[in-house]
Structures are given as C-alpha cells and as structure tokens.
Amino acid sequence: MLIKPRYESVELKLLRFLNTRMNLSPKDAGYFLNLEKGYEGELVFDKWLENLSDNWLIMNDLLLETNNTIYQIDSTLISPDIIYLFEVKNFEGDYYLEDDKWYTISGKEIKNPLLQLKRAESLFRRLLQDLRFSFSIEAYVVFVNPDFFLYQTPMNVPIIFPNQIDGFMKKLNMRSPRQTNGTSKFVERLSSILLEESPYKNLPGYTYDQLKKGITCSKCFGFVTRINENNLVCKRCGKLEKISEAVLRSVEEYRFLFPEKKITTNAIHEWCDLIESKKTIRRILKENFILMQQARSSYFQIPPSKGD
Ligand SMILES: [Zn+2]
Incomplete structure (x- = not known):
C-alpha cells in the first residue's frame, strides 16, 4: 500500500520550466538532465512496487535528519519485521568496479552508489534506535535501466540489477506480511519527523523579461504552436x-x-x-x-x- 507517494521535486519542476523558456548554463543543464533522468528511474521502480501485495507499506522520497546529518531514501518498504531501503539509479551504459571505486567505461571515476547507500542505511539504523523501534534493515542499490552493465561486480554486493528486479519482487510477494500495530505506529512516527524539501538550492536566477513566453506542451514540454x-x-x-x-x-x-x-x-x-x-x-x-x-x-x- 502506498503511504507516501512520490512527487517531482520543486527543483526539478523549476528547472524543467526554465529549460524550455531560457538557455540554461551548461552546468545547470547537466544538473537538470541528471534530475530528470533520476526521477524517470524512480518512476520505473515505482511501477515495479505497484505489483506488490497491499500488505507492504511503501514510503517514497524520505528526507530525514539523524545525528545532524540530512539524508534521503528513494524508496522504503515496510513490514512488521523488516524494512527495505532502496537507492534507485537510472545509470545507462557500461561501468566497472575496481578497488571499491566506480568508473565509467571511459575511465572517469563517479560517486560510489554503495557508499551513499551504506551511509543512509547506518543513519536510518541509528534513527530506529533513537525512536525505539526494532526492525531489521536490508538496503539495496537498484539499477532500473536495462542498458546498464557493471563489470567486475563481486558476488555479495547489495545491488539489484535490472534483470533481477522481477525475481526480487516475486520473492517479496511470496511473503505477504500482516501489518501490526507496531508498523502503523512506526509509519505515524516516521511521517511526523520527515523534513520538507529545501527548495531553490543552487538554482539559476531568472527574470520575467528573460523568459520566453508561450504555452508549453504538458507531455514533451516544448512550445505549442x-x-x-x-x-x-x-x-x-x-x-x-x-x-x-x-x-x-x-x-x-x-x-x-x-x-x-x-x-x-x-x-x-x-x-x-x-x-x-x-x-x-x-x-x-x-x-x-x-x-x-x-x-x-x-x-x-x-x-x-x-x-x-
Ligand atoms: Zn509535445
């Protein structure tokens, strides 16, 4: 059951509007494309989660603060005994892993998504302690894009590859957790401490005169003529x-x-x-x-x- 739906962030919405109506700097344009792609990937994963039985509680885009650190979790799946945390990635193309470092096939190092996941997982564990709830936690990085490949992946990394998502969901669906008072209490407690998105981080400035006027298409965001x-x-x-x-x-x-x-x-x-x-x-x-x-x-x- 979907408890907390996903919305596009204020940031993404704003950049999408501006991208149509003005020329973004290459840096802003790159950032925008990343956000758009990430969001697209999250929606793909949401579709998978829709196939789960209603007894799984789904909370998306959790923004939390633990130990003075703010962190975000793309998807959370809650059952009476276990909570799954998912970091969703929409990477495309070939990558490789070497000594815990991640590279694109052309050799450019990128942020290690597993480190990001571990950080969120340990903060969330700490949060459960603070709130006095005892669930076990499993956390995964999910790659949703079928055109993604990671060379030299060790066997036991917490990664779900595109062709494994189906099997993973089937496994979840084989157990249909019965929700208890404990889970509803937890969901209530968690909902009460969620942070609001802090919008307008490093976004480009704009003025009315600067923006191109017209009506944009609701589907492709181009100008309607x-x-x-x-x-x-x-x-x-x-x-x-x-x-x-x-x-x-x-x-x-x-x-x-x-x-x-x-x-x-x-x-x-x-x-x-x-x-x-x-x-x-x-x-x-x-x-x-x-x-x-x-x-x-x-x-x-x-x-x-x-x-x-
Ligand atoms: Zn259109």
Whole structure:
C-alpha cells in the first residue's frame, strides 16, 4: 500500500520550466538532465512496487535528519519485521568496479552508489534506535535501466540489477506480511519527523523579461504552436489539450515562477502569448478564479480550495 507517494521535486519542476523558456548554463543543464533522468528511474521502480501485495507499506522520497546529518531514501518498504531501503539509479551504459571505486567505461571515476547507500542505511539504523523501534534493515542499490552493465561486480554486493528486479519482487510477494500495530505506529512516527524539501538550492536566477513566453506542451514540454478549434496541438509530439486546460496549466506555471505577481487578464494573455483573444483568457480566468475588483484594476485570486 502506498503511504507516501512520490512527487517531482520543486527543483526539478523549476528547472524543467526554465529549460524550455531560457538557455540554461551548461552546468545547470547537466544538473537538470541528471534530475530528470533520476526521477524517470524512480518512476520505473515505482511501477515495479505497484505489483506488490497491499500488505507492504511503501514510503517514497524520505528526507530525514539523524545525528545532524540530512539524508534521503528513494524508496522504503515496510513490514512488521523488516524494512527495505532502496537507492534507485537510472545509470545507462557500461561501468566497472575496481578497488571499491566506480568508473565509467571511459575511465572517469563517479560517486560510489554503495557508499551513499551504506551511509543512509547506518543513519536510518541509528534513527530506529533513537525512536525505539526494532526492525531489521536490508538496503539495496537498484539499477532500473536495462542498458546498464557493471563489470567486475563481486558476488555479495547489495545491488539489484535490472534483470533481477522481477525475481526480487516475486520473492517479496511470496511473503505477504500482516501489518501490526507496531508498523502503523512506526509509519505515524516516521511521517511526523520527515523534513520538507529545501527548495531553490543552487538554482539559476531568472527574470520575467528573460523568459520566453508561450504555452508549453504538458507531455514533451516544448512550445505549442498550433490552435485547432478548442484544442492546442503540439507539433512535436502530437499531444492535444483543451485551450482552457492549457491556459490553467500556464497560470499554475506563472504562479510557481512568479509567486509575487498578480494574475490579471493582461498578464496571462502576455504569458501565454499564443492565444489572440483577451476575451478568451478573461473567460477562462473568470470561470476558475475569483475576480477581485480594485479601484483602477482588477485581478484574479485563487479560490481557497485551489490555493496552496
Ligand atoms: Zn509535445
């Protein structure tokens, strides 16, 4: 049973928006691609976890602090006697292992994912002690990309390779743990100490003028260029979206990027760029937001149920 779903991080969301609307520096662009790829890999693993019986409790993206150290666990699987921790990697291509060091096939050293896993595992063990829960822990690095290969892997490393995931899940499904009071107490306790994502770490700065205006595709994130009656059509991927839905999505993006700016017909008309008629924009805003009248101007406010 999924207790804590996974969302894309604020960081990834922001970089995705900016990547379409401005030129990211090579460093930011590389970082963005890594985040995007990592997230994609996590979603692949989530699909595998969906096949487990409901008695396994799943908590994703745990951000924790133990012993003054902040760490993150991609996927956590909880049963009354054992907790599985997973570090999910979406590596692609050939790598090799030599003296505990990891290299790409071209010889470039990369961070050792097993060290990252061990660190998280020992901090989590310590956390269980602090909270006075006794579960045994098993931790694995899972590689989800079928195009990944690691040469010179010793037999007993805690790694699950792509072609082993199926077998691993089948093994888990053979035992169907009965949840107990202890596990629900633990889940409750753990949920209460989770940290919020600290957004905007080293992210690029941006201004309104700097960003390219237009409506982006909900599927491929490119700019949409064609209107077809009531729909927008993405030339790149063919995705069709109702104009009103696309405008509302663009308002969301505008609010996310510029939380301090007011939502007005003019502002959204300029932001969306593609839609000629201001009347259309105004109608969509009126149908979905609350119109606030001011002496000389008016703006729209998000109804409480949609606010955040
Ligand atoms: Zn598209």
